[in-house]
Amino acid sequence: xxxxxxTPRHKVTEMGQEVTMRCQPILGHNTVFWYxxxxxxxxxLLAYFRNRAPLDDSGxxxxxxxxxxxxATLATLKIQPSEPRDSAVYFCASGPQGCSYExxxxxxxxxxxx
Amino acid sequence: AQTxxxxxxxxxxxxxxTVTLSCTYDTSESDYYLFWxxxxxxxQMILVIRQEAYKQQNATENRFSVNFQKAAKxxxxxxxxxxxxxxxxxxxxxxxxxxxxxxxGTGTSLTVIP
Numbered sequence: 001x002x003x004x005x006x007t008p009r010h011k012v013t014e015m016g017q018e019v020t021m022r023c024q025p026i027l028g029h030n031t032v033f034w035y036x037x038x039x040x041x042x043x044x045l046l047a048y049f050r051n052r053a054p055l056d057d058s059g060x061x062x063x064x065x066x067x068x069x070x071x072a073t074l075a076t077l078k079i080q081p082s083e084p085r086d087s088a089v090y091f092c093a094s095g096p097q098g099c100s101y102e103x104x105x106x107x108x109x110x111x112x113x114x
Numbered sequence: 115a116q117t118x119x120x121x122x123x124x125x126x127x128x129x130x131x132t133v134t135l136s137c138t139y140d141t142s143e144s145d146y147y148l149f150w151x152x153x154x155x156x157x158q159m160i161l162v163i164r165q166e167a168y169k170q171q172n173a174t175e176n177r178f179s180v181n182f183q184k185a186a187k188x189x190x191x192x193x194x195x196x197x198x199x200x201x202x203x204x205x206x207x208x209x210x211x212x213x214x215x216x217x218x219g220t221g222t223s224l225t226v227i228p
Contacts, residue, residue, distance in 0.1 A: 042220045
């Protein structure tokens with residue numbers, strides 16, 4: 001049963017600390033998305049990769065957020081320095097090559113910045 | 115810009131009855147994809163159903179079906195024979211034909227009454 005995995009599932013950190021979230025897409029999927037979910041803003045697309053290349057990161061605050069795909073099996077989202085307003089659930093999703101345009105979501109990382 | 119609107123923040127349905135969740139969207143494209151995702155309390159986002167805009171036939175997946183009205187830019191989800199396990203937050207989503215843009219609505223919280 002192929003699934004997107006995300007680590008950690010929960011993270012509590014103090015303001016100013018660096019936070020790294022990791023995602024392992026489903027094997028063979030060539031698209032990876034990072035989303036942030038909050039009560040106020042709902043689901044927001046932060047970054048989008050295809051074949052490991054970033055295609056769109058316009059939704060991401062550039063001064064503190066960065067997203068990378070070191071290889072096809074790992075995507076990372078970093079926040080440095082973190083702020084209380086970054087508290088949210090961060091989802092990673094991957095999708096297969098082709099025309100299905102479906103996304104399969106990971107379980108999310110719940111981030112709390114105090 | 116494309117937007118997705120879900121005008122019903124909350125809905126409830128009696129077990130075994132039918133409920134319809136509304137979604138409208140705004141786009142200037144003629145080809146695109148529409149989705150309904152389910153998010154239960156576990157936070158896992160689950161794809162419920164998908165509709166390609168070029169298809170006139172409404173998509174159906176078991177007890178889930180859509181009413182796709184392209185001219186009206188409406189994409190409602192009908193859940194028949196509602197079950198307790200259907201209780202969740204439901205998100206309507208739009209994806210552009212090139213796959214580079216993905217927008218979610220704000221969600222509808224569905225309660226199933228035993």
